Amino acid sequence: MxxxxxxxxxxxxxxxxxxxxxxxxxxxxxxxxxxxxAERLTKDDPQAKAMKYVHDAANSDQAGDGENCANCALYTGDRSADWGGCSIFGGREVNTKGWCTAWASAG
Ligand code: SF4
Known part of the structure; x- marks a missing residue:
């Protein structure tokens, strides 16, 4: 048919x-x-420079012993991940090993 x-x-x-x-x-x-x-924060970013942000706290002469983004109260990401959000850097991610002058103990 x-x-x-x-x-x-x-x-x-x-x-x-x-x-x-x-x-x-x-x-x-x-x-x-x-x-x-999410975009990653770069160390050349003007806000990162102002806050003396570093991707690795070991490279900062101001970071206290054991202080890093993973144990900072302002970190908003997964603390076991390599990168995650930070409430002071908007939508940009910071390295969990990083540090800046706004560090505050999450404990
Ligand atoms: S405020 Fe805390 S989580 Fe954000 S960059 Fe600084 S040390 Fe890291």
Whole structure:
């Protein structure tokens, strides 16, 4: 019958449409992950310089023994991660081994 080929095309079209719908949320997630990836604070940043931020507390002659971003009260990220948020540097991430003059004990 002549309907067979149009049925086949219709099924193909519906399958392709379903695949596109299924893929859309994945694309949104992947795109969203990239869009929201936090920027890392650089030591050349004017605010970082003003706060004497360093990526490694061992490179600061002002950091007290054991003081670093991972044990700072202002750190907002995962303390076991390498990088995470800091409430004074906006959306930018700091190194958990880092330090700045605003350090305050989280303990
Ligand atoms: S305020 Fe604390 S967490 Fe933020 S950069 Fe300074 S020492 Fe690190």
């Amino acid at each position: 002549s309907n067979n080929s149009s049925d086949f095309s219709r099924r193909k079209f519906l399958k392709a449409g379903a695949a596109a719908v299924a893929a859309a949320p994945v694309a949104a997630l992947v795109g969203g992950g990239t869009a929201f990836a």
